[in-house]
Structure formats: C-alpha cells, structure tokens
Amino acid sequence: MEMETLPNGNSATTAVSAAVTVPSLKLTQLAESLKLEHQFLRVPFEHYKKTIRANHRTVDKEMSALISGVGDAADGDLSRDQAVQHLNSLVSRLQGLKRKLENGNHTENLQAQRCRACLEHLESADLGNLSEWSNTRLKRILVDYMLRMSYYDTAIKLAESGNIQDLVDINVFHDAKNVVDALQNKELAPALAWCADNKSRLKKSKSKFEFQLRLQEFIELVRAENNLRAIAYARKYLAPWGATHMKELQRVVAALAFKSSTECAEYKVLFEATQWDYLVDQFRQEFCRIYGMTPEPLLHIYLQAGLSALKTPFCYKDDCTKEDPLSQESFRKLALPLPFSKQHHSKLVCYITKELMDTENPPLVLPNGFVYSTKAVEEIAAKNNGKITCPRTGYICNYSDVVKAYVT
Known part of the structure; x- marks a missing residue:
C-alpha cells in the first residue's frame, strides 16, 4: 500500500505523529497539575x-x-x-x-x-473540557482565599454562582469562623471547646495552642485583679503543662505581682490587645495543620510560583518590554521578595541554525511547545508560504500561531 504524501513533502504518518504530540504534551501538563x-x-x-x-x-x-x-x-x-x-x-x-x-x-x-x-x-479532567475545568479550579482557589481571609459571604456567593458548593470547604471553615469571631471578641470558650474536640490530633502534633489559650485566660483574671481565682485557675489548668513549658509558665504566673497598667516591658506585653491577634493567627495555623491545608492560601502559592518563574533582572530595567507582565509596577511589587528565575543565566541555542537566541534573535514557541529562533522560523515560513513545519515532530502551523518568548 502506497503512503500518501502531503504537499510539503511530509508523509501522512509524520503528520499523525505531530498531531498526537500536542495532546500528549497537554496530558502531561494536566497530570502534573493534578499532583x-x-x-x-x-x-x-x-x-x-x-x-x-x-x-x-x-x-x-x-x-x-x-x-x-x-x-x-x-x-x-x-x-x-x-x-x-x-x-x-x-x-x-x-x-x-x-x-x-x-x-x-x-x-x-x-x-x-x-x-x-x-x-x-x-x-473528569481531560483535554475535551480542560478550559472549563481550569476555570472551575480558579474559582476554587479564589474561594479558598476568601475563606482564609474571613470573606465568608463573598466566598459563598462565588461558590453558588459557579455551582461548586461541593468542591469547596465552606462547611469546614464555618467551624473556624465561630472560633475566630470569638477570639476577636476576646472570648476563649469556643476555642477551648475546639481544642477539646481535637485533643488527640493536637497532642499528636505537640501543639501548645491550648496552653496559650489557658495563659490568656489566666492573664484576663489578673487584669480583673481577681488574684485568688487566678491562683486557683493556675493550679488546675496551668500546672499540668509545667513539665513541658515551665519557663513560659513561670513568666506568666509572675504577672500576679503586676497590674495591667504596668510599665515593665516584659510583662506589659502580656496585657496588650495584640495577644488576641496572635491567638487568632495561632488558631489558623493549627486549623490548617489538622486538616492538611497549606499554611498559605493557594492563591498566594500559585502567584508566587508564576511570578518567580517570570522574574529576571531585566524585568526591573527601564527598557523592559511592555509585553512582559513584570514591566507593570504592581507585579514588580508582588515579585520583589521572590527569588529570580534560575533561567536568567541560561543560554538558548536554536536547534536549526545553532545560533544564540537573545533579544536580537528572540525565541519563538510553536503551538506544540518546541522553540526555535526568530531567524529560523522566518526562513522556514518564507519557503513554505507562511507555513512552519517543526523539524523534530513534523507538526505544521501558521506563522501567526507562534508566540514570542522573553529571555535576558
């Protein structure tokens, strides 16, 4: 049986191979994303x-x-x-x-x-619905961020509008909301009840969150100048922690000799309102640890990864191209504490011409993911009426389909 030959000289087998390459690359990216x-x-x-x-x-x-x-x-x-x-x-x-x-x-x-x-x-994630699936994933990430930042009503509305109530953690964060609200109102009972419900998990992770709550409750008794109750409280709830947290225990119990108006820096800090903010932060960390959540919102993690991959010294120069996202001042501020991409020392050599790809001869990315220099791609397009054939896969595309990549 004779093999059909395409107009540009490539065989049908090569074209089929190229057609399979693009989906396989996307499947690989999808598999990595699911991890x-x-x-x-x-x-x-x-x-x-x-x-x-x-x-x-x-x-x-x-x-x-x-x-x-x-x-x-x-x-x-x-x-x-x-x-x-x-x-x-x-x-x-x-x-x-x-x-x-x-x-x-x-x-x-x-x-x-x-x-x-x-x-x-x-x-359900596959190439047929990749765009829709990715859009749903973005909404999940935004809802996760809103829940962590206590924007509960907005998170619920976004989940309902996207019909993703079963794919987000609203019910889980509802329990956390009650504790956070109570701590912000300087109430300890809900947080202590939460510790009791998760006692075995907290003990396994050697958490001292409950101890910190007990210390705060003791400090509130001292603030109210109810020293007899404070002493009884310390004997009942703080003494059992002495074996593991003796130094902290001794320091806080010594606060009995001071009032909330003390000017002694070491004890003045114990009576400051910022202690409640510290307890809120500690609770959120313990909450995330118990449920296996990342300490930071997923939105932060994805943004930092993307900005770090794009960040190079050239991004902060005056002649940085406007097509580079990091040419924008807002993105530069976000990326400022992040490390530079490790690619800023790399040298890219064109597979076809063997010439260096730089700002004078920038790399161009074909839809199948392979990269060649602008000079090589333009030469191929000029010989084939604007068509480009990838020399490694046989994949065929138009010159208008290629995308410019930026290097320093």
Whole structure:
C-alpha cells in the first residue's frame, strides 16, 4: 500500500505523529497539575473522619450511661412507680440518641457525597473540557482565599454562582469562623471547646495552642485583679503543662505581682490587645495543620510560583518590554521578595541554525511547545508560504500561531 504524501513533502504518518504530540504534551501538563490537588481531597476526607469520630464518641457516651442506668435500676430497691419513671427516662434518652444518630448519619452522608464529588471532579479532567475545568479550579482557589481571609459571604456567593458548593470547604471553615469571631471578641470558650474536640490530633502534633489559650485566660483574671481565682485557675489548668513549658509558665504566673497598667516591658506585653491577634493567627495555623491545608492560601502559592518563574533582572530595567507582565509596577511589587528565575543565566541555542537566541534573535514557541529562533522560523515560513513545519515532530502551523518568548 502506497503512503500518501502531503504537499510539503511530509508523509501522512509524520503528520499523525505531530498531531498526537500536542495532546500528549497537554496530558502531561494536566497530570502534573493534578499532583497539586492534595489539599483538595484531604480536607473533605479529614472533615468526614472527624464527624465519624464525633458520632462514635456520642454513641459510646450515651450507651455507657444507659447501661449504667439499667444496672442501677436492677440493683436498686425501687418501688413500682419509681422503676417505671426511671425506665421512662431511659427510653427518652434512647429516643434522644436515635435523633442524634439520624442527624449524624445525615451529616456523614453529605460529607461522603462531597468526597465523591471531589473525586469525580478530578476524574473528569481531560483535554475535551480542560478550559472549563481550569476555570472551575480558579474559582476554587479564589474561594479558598476568601475563606482564609474571613470573606465568608463573598466566598459563598462565588461558590453558588459557579455551582461548586461541593468542591469547596465552606462547611469546614464555618467551624473556624465561630472560633475566630470569638477570639476577636476576646472570648476563649469556643476555642477551648475546639481544642477539646481535637485533643488527640493536637497532642499528636505537640501543639501548645491550648496552653496559650489557658495563659490568656489566666492573664484576663489578673487584669480583673481577681488574684485568688487566678491562683486557683493556675493550679488546675496551668500546672499540668509545667513539665513541658515551665519557663513560659513561670513568666506568666509572675504577672500576679503586676497590674495591667504596668510599665515593665516584659510583662506589659502580656496585657496588650495584640495577644488576641496572635491567638487568632495561632488558631489558623493549627486549623490548617489538622486538616492538611497549606499554611498559605493557594492563591498566594500559585502567584508566587508564576511570578518567580517570570522574574529576571531585566524585568526591573527601564527598557523592559511592555509585553512582559513584570514591566507593570504592581507585579514588580508582588515579585520583589521572590527569588529570580534560575533561567536568567541560561543560554538558548536554536536547534536549526545553532545560533544564540537573545533579544536580537528572540525565541519563538510553536503551538506544540518546541522553540526555535526568530531567524529560523522566518526562513522556514518564507519557503513554505507562511507555513512552519517543526523539524523534530513534523507538526505544521501558521506563522501567526507562534508566540514570542522573553529571555535576558
């Protein structure tokens, strides 16, 4: 069978090979992109596990109380009316447990559904819907940023407008919102309750967040000049931490000798309002650690990676081309603390002409990802009526399809 030859002399086999190259490159990029979705899957899964553990503790607690109640009724010398009343109270408690289990089961089903939705979303990523999938991913990143910055209402509206409620962590951050709001209002009870709910996880990570909350509660008693209560509080809640945090404990307990109006710098700082801001920051860090979130918002991470890849010394020169994003003052400020791209010392040599690619002979990128010098591409286009054939893959495109790359 005779092979068909294309007008430019390349065989049909070469053209097919080139056509396959572009999707394969995009698939590779997509696969690399999916490796960054660790947080996307872990957060709902950790929330699901937490709910299961909470429901299990509730069942254990209630069943222990019920069994104990039945034992007391059997062993006790109760009259008929007393026994009936006691059993009725146990039945009422069982009915209450049933309602709790039904609510817990409903919550577990919703969270399992969300885990399933996240998996299906990742599995749906392919070349056919790459643009739409990437747009959804961008919305997820923006919602994550808004939730971390406490813009809850805006985050909810964006999630609803994009129909991505099952793909974002609004329910998870709702618990954090209650704690953050309380700490900002100088209330410690919700934060201490959160520590109690996550006691095993915090202990495993050797967190001292609960200790810091207890210290603040002690300081508030000292501020109110309620020294007797402060001493009793220290004996009950601070003394158990002495084995691991003795120096901090001694320093704070010594605050009993001072008032909130003290001018002693070492103790004055303990009574400042900034201590509450510090507790908010500490809570957010512990919250992210427990759920496996990145310490910084994903938006920051992606922006820093992109800006660092673009940043070169040439970007900060007056003759920097306006087509370079870092020619804009706002982008320069964002990129200022970031390292320069490691490519700024590289030398690019054209595969075709073997000549150096620089600002006089800048590199051009073909749609299939291969790069050649402007001189080489223009020569190929001039010989083929504006058509360019990649010498390594046989891929064919128009000269208007190539994109200029910037180097220093």
